[in-house]
Amino acid sequence: MAGKPVLHYFNLRARVESIRWLLAAAGVEFEEKFIETPEDFEKLRNDGLLMFQQVPMVEMDGMNLVQSRAILNYIATKYNLYGKDVKERLLIDMYTEGMADLYEMFLQLIVTPPDQKDAKIALIKDRTKNRYLPAFEKVLKSHGQDYLVGNKLSKADILLTELLYTVEEFDASLLASFPLLQALKARISNLPNVRKFLQPGSQRKPPTTEKMIEEARKVFKF
């Protein structure tokens, strides 16, 4: 019990799912405290636990970590998932920032008004097929190794796998022209910790729907 990270967030994927993936892939058991009412949120704020009055917040190593990139960087460093030197870290950063840009488009789609949805969907398909997936396929092709950077598992592989599942949920045909990415996805999914995370009953959350956001809006009045 002592020492397990505690993740404070809504019971949603949203922007926090990457943290769950990374902890899981690193084999780190963690607890979750879900924010279910405005009072839950107020309490965290009033107790001074949220540096910028926002979640996610991860209690870990005696600290209250906020800001998802800071949290991901800390976890990656601690569990040796951030490359071996400054150049590998650079590659990991470039790749993961590109992934975050595409991921953000999927998040925005959930809250896009109906009359703009078609255009958004077309843009996501275009960017996925023509900008992002080709870039990562090219990286794997360039060295022929099992992992994106340094021939070793890093947060880039884990976050890319998460993104590929997201793409697949959106439109599975988008992965068709990217055999090396499909192979990476399968390989990472078969790592024991990841396999456990992908099974029913794990802490992985289901896809965020518009209905879930609506419910959250009602509870938290935004």
Place this chain on the structure above:
Amino acid sequence: MAGKPVLHDFNGRSRMESIRWLLAAAGVEFEEKFITCPEDLERLKNDGLLMFQQIPLVEMDGMKLVQSRAILNYIATKYNLYGKDMKERLLIDMYTEGILDLYEIVSRLPRTPPDQIDSKTALIRDRTKNRYFPVFEKVMLKSHGQDYLVGNKLSRVDILLVELLYLVEEVDVSLLADFPLLQALKTRISNLPNVKKFLQPGGQRKPRATQKVIEEARKIFKF
């Protein structure tokens, strides 16, 4: 000449501006190649220099760096502006990400449609005074007279915060009034020789965007 980083970007404030500040503060001379027409951007894309077809691009150490956070991380590490260990890096990252959240809102203001400017400005005022500045003022207060936010040593977050303070000042100079320690930090950082040079006329800092500049950017980048 050999070895100077080359920044490829629009000749104005953009996501490159924090990179300019950081290089300047680190005392690193850099060159700039400005994209002035759509064809310039197309050429960079067609030459395969842009991993995700986007700028900013920084050519440095034989590599083509893209994604502003990746670039900032690399420069900060290379020039010892990223703390001395994992815990300091964590603090720097948390503060930096908070600053970037406010930075994002403030830097979009020039491009805001006229009918939304008042509400956006009100949001900036509220977030600045009630969410972000108090955090950093408190950090400086608790550091008991240290000159920098983390580890009693200049780091990337001091430079980024000072850049933000200048931006906020442009929106409303009174917003800094209740934060004497931030004002002192701003003065101290601005007086570092490299930063002073950067801020002087003729330095590589870019001026505030005018409507004309925004229009030109729209034509090139089609937004």
